[in-house]
Amino acid sequence: MTVKILSAGFLTSVQDLGRLGFRESGVSAGGALDQHGLRVANLLVGNDEADAGLEITLGGFCVRFEDERLVSWCGGDFDVYIGATALPSGHFALVRAGEEVIVNKPRIGCRAWIAISGGIDVPIVLGSRSTDLRAGFGGFNGRALRDRDTVPLGENSARAKGWIDNLHSEKIARVSASHDWVSTAKVDSTLRVVRGSDWNRFGAATHRVLTSELFNVSPDSDRMGARLEGPELKRIEDGDLVSEAVAPGTIQVPPSGKPIVLLGDCQTIGGYPKIAHVITIDLPIAAQLRPGDRMRFREVSLGEAYRLLAERNHDLEQFRVGLQLHAP
């Protein structure tokens, strides 16, 4: 079975939890920029958490179904409709054959992730269904989706089938996920950071600027990174650095002094100083930064980053169990 893309919007690509194990070959992990959100959306529609979904950038998206499926989504402040029925984020609903799912332009935020029961069934390349847009492989023919593409779906799971039967009368299920997880776009968002190994190449005044002032998201931001404008971050010592590993969340400071927050498709190594890193739990918020947005950073300890991550994982574990209990 397939779905037909009627409108691909600004940028839509197939993404799962990323491509691990090939960083040695220069291949970044990529995957959904909000991995937690995709996991949750997948769980809601009875998928494996690692199944592939669609990452939609700035809306303008419309897809038509040819059989019965469960659909869920999470991400920015978008209006999503199944036909004329609004589907709030973090909920799931039945979509019938011939029906369309529409994702309009977001009021706040940048990206949404749609999970469809059965998952997007494109071939696995190097262990993942994610699209590597830069290198042009994986996902749907190694590229972003276009209007009129026909995208293959996997089989509905037993759990999804149970829900599909159950939702013939009420359409939208009453089960939903925590609002924080599925609605991640904020006005003037704050990203929490830990210090980077080059923190001390910058002075105390620059540290204060980084952790207190507002930055603007520049138009040349993409899945590789969010480029920021605003106060310049000045190094107190010059000298060339040798390239070493960078990670999603790394905040690099090029000679212009304008920081770049690296995202999932970032290069594997970089030679700019790493002043700080956005903590993993806040990467979904970073994924919502849209050109023109204002944002700020706040410093936390590494221990705090781990505590927050463990806490969210505990809640996710409860959510998994809760979904099992609700199963029809």
Place this chain on the structure above:
Amino acid sequence: MEITPLGDSALVVRVRDISADPDDESLRAVLDALERIKSAQIPGLLELAPAYTTIGVFFDPLQVTSAGADPVAVFDWMVEQIHKAVSRKMKSAKRTPRLIKIPVCYDPEFALDLNEVARHAGLSAKEVIDLHHAAEYRINCVGFTPGFPFLAGLPKKLATPRHVTPRKEIPAGSVAIGGAQTGIYPIKSPGGWNIVGRTPLRLFRPEKEPPSLLRPGDRVRFLSITRSEFEHLEQ
């Protein structure tokens, strides 16, 4: 050996003093540490990113916690595991470096910056080509884009600064000089290096494992080929 956090889900191991052109012994030490970390089956370890004298280690903090680490001390626990892995009694594999021959066509249509490199070196274009393909190179690092090799061993005369404004698009296969290094762009990408030729070889093959033709430690020689040989090999 110094280990520093790279955010909360990765860290960087500095095996030797930071250097963009480590000696053979240092690079061997890095690749040896890489093998040891890889084979130690450290819980939660996801992937590794060696670069020059450092190794990036990516891990899942939740898996590390499940394996027994105190949730707030995941980093310290990983540091201990890596120290253990690297100091383990283990025969270092005698590695004879692979020598890989890469055909390069220095045709002016491909070698967009050959004249600039020649001018900078005070040499003729032919002298630049002769020097470039006479040398033996060593791969210090693969990364930046999929399959991009950073090669040490460029004749000093050929060192040429990067372009101040990078090109928006460099064709796949372009062989280029950036500062004291030479490299090859495996995929079409932006870049600021000086292009001196093009190879018909595919350096990044996503259908293969490993997908990168070249690996750190490999030795490389460039073979000068004609335009018609290039077109023949490209097919």
